[in-house]
Amino acid sequence: MSQTPQYTQRPQEEEINLREELEKYLKYWPWFLLAVIVCVALAFTYLKFTTASYNTTASIIIKDEDSKGPSSEMSAFVDLGLLSGMGTNSIENEIGILKSRRMMTEVVKALQLNVQYIDETGIPAKEVYLNSPVLVQILKMDEQKLKDLAESEDSEFYVSQSGNDFLLTNLGSGKILKAKAGMPVEIGFATVVLNPQDSAASEFSDLKIRFSTIQGVTSAYRAKVMVNLTDKNSSLIELSLEDPVKAKARDILDQLILEYNREAIEDKNLVARNTAKFIDERLSIINEELDSVETGKEEFKQDNQLTDIQAESSLFIENASEFNKRQQEMGTQVELANAMIEYLRNGSEGDLLPANLGISQQSVNQRIQEYNDLVLERNRILSGSTAKNPIVVRLSSQIDQIKGNVLQSLQRMRDNLKIAQEDLNRQSAVIGSKISAVPGKERLYRGIERQQNIKESLYIFLLQKREENSLSLAVTAPKAKIVDSAYSSDQPISPKPKIILLAALILGMLIPFLIIYISQLLNNKIQNRADLDKAAKEIPVVGEIPKVKRGDKELIDNKSDRSILAEAFRILHTNLQYLLASNGDKKSGVKIFITSTVKGEGKTFAAFNLAVTLANTGKKVVIVGGDLRNPQLQRYEAETKSMLGVSDYLINNSHSLDGLIKQSALHSNLSLLASGSIPPNPAELWRLDKSGQMFAELETRFDYVIVDTAPSMLVADTFLINKFADLTLYMIRAGYTEKKLQEFALDAKRDGKLHDVGFVLNDVELSNFGYGNKYGYVYGQEETSFWDKIRGKAMFW
Incomplete structure (x- = not known):
């Protein structure tokens, strides 16, 4: 059957449909829900086990000693020259002094901040500062020796009480030291005195004391203390410190101001x-x-x-x-x-x-x-x-x-x-x-x-x-x-529960979205019918075949088969009737060629199932092995591997179709014409006039002739015999066929190499089946459970 090639203009790309874009993500809603639950649970865990930090603030005014209008109480001393000095220092210099390492070192020494008291009874452990049941007074310390132990646990001790004595257990070496209250004790890198607090309980446990170098603590708090000028035209300075222990932060800021004033008075x-x-x-x-x-x-x-x-x-x-x-x-x-x-x-x-x-x-x-x-x-x-x-x-x-x-x-x-x-x-x-x-x-x-x-x-x-x-x-x-004076906020500034939970909620929505988006962005394979409709509207999609899970049967059984696979081929059969009717009403001898771009796209699978579907309607159907180079009919009919077939018929005039056509074991109305022996020149055989005679004779004997052809892109065999086809089914395999290969089918149709072409989308995931399986209805099957839906939608992971 010949047909004049038709060259139709490819339709322009349509605008993005927002609803369609949303449906790409909404069908994975169980994973969005699961990701949100996990992220929120992680956020609650983070809030539970993270130590809260509070902001402590103090503010001071640097007196302007160059002012020409001194206060009334100091005016009596102007004539004596008592308000002179320090006038050349700018406010930036004073901020620099407040931020200096020397000033912070004096604060650390005065408050003895290089000793931490940690209560490990709760989770997380927290610093108790001066509320510790026992306080340490450092009499002498070897900074270099402590610096060498800073990265190990040799500078940390557990303190317990034994009668009137204290037991110091070194966390690094395990050595236990016994100390009396108020008496010096040597701990290796320092000599200290342990003083119990009168307000503390007589017994305590899980108290850890950590010693740090003055230099290290100074660097840490120097980086944390913020000194800012509130306005460029004023001398009001604000000092702030973020720390988990509010009392400690207040003492640091107050002591810093005290040290600053003391040094200024000395100058x-x-x-x-x-x-x-x-x-x-x-x-x-x-x-x-x-x-x-x-x-x-x-x-x-x-x-x-x-x-x-x-x-x-x-x-x-x-x-x-x-x-x-x-x-x-x-x-x-x-x-x-x-x-x-x-x-x-x-x-x-x-x-x-x-x-x-x-x-x-x-x-x-x-x-x-x-x-x-x-x-x-x-x-x-x-x-x-x-x-x-x-x-x-x-x-x-x-x-x-x-x-x-x-x-x-x-x-x-x-x-x-x-x-x-x-x-x-x-x-x-x-x-x-x-x-x-x-x-x-x-x-x-x-x-x-x-x-x-x-x-x-x-x-x-x-x-x-x-x-x-x-x-x-x-x-x-x-x-x-x-x-x-230094005061602390009542509410912690970090972590902030509302912000953390909101971030967890957004992250829970964002992670699946990004994974889906990136997977779709990087995916160059056809996944569903929408991909075909957008790129190749010149060729109609006449059917979709669902993915067959491992272990399930690949062939339809009989008329009573109510599986999704059987329903899909029944729909394909119905669509073929409409397509054939539009090309001219032909009651028998309909020749349907099944091809694809490359191998592995399901031609043989579709040929057998379509043949069985047609045979179940009472029609006489024959499957012809049209791929002479790589026969595949033996996948479902093992004996076809040794059978003579098309190549033998075309080469040897002594063979007749009666002797080559065999009855199929799959259905009484189904016959087989195998590919036969693999010839050295398949294309030359298809160019013989005898190939046309073969299809004409098959047309008179059977209602439907299903031809399993070779891949169109790899060899020219299919193009040579496509003129005998009444209808060409072009197989596209979801998740396998690249989108750019659609252009080959379109070009073949435009050039007249293929005619009366219809796409069949094979191996479609249930989530992409039909119009996204959005109504959740499968005829003859029970509704799947929630977790089965989740497992079914996990393909993008």
């Missing part, structure tokens, strides 16, 4: 202490000089029998008083300048300069203040770093430069003062010439008195500065004002 007092030392030294020297001047004055008056010579020179003294006063001021300033220059030249590196001594030139005082501020800042950074730190090097360079500037300013000031003194002396000489008549004794007496006044004024000035400096030490205030 402030350092300048005052150096100033006090300088003043005491100068007072000692001035006191000796004053005693010497006063003694000389007394001896001069005694030697010269002087009583009251003031009246004699009152007129001249009134004129010279102003010059004397100015000379005294100049002398004081020169003395201060000489003392400061001597201190600068003889002082060691890093010494602070005396401040607020009364030097008249404000530029010099300002440079001294800048020098002290830089020295303090360098010393603070150097205490937690080394001299090679770039910041320390930069500060040292600035300190040297400013020190030179201070020395140069003092020398310049002294030179200026000396010039002024010389000018005053010249003017005093003029006055002196006016009182030349005054006896020389008076002049000598006035010189001694002038020296006495200078020493007295300097002595009184230094006494005043010493009192001011002492007051500065007494009123030093903390640098960090506590806004909120």
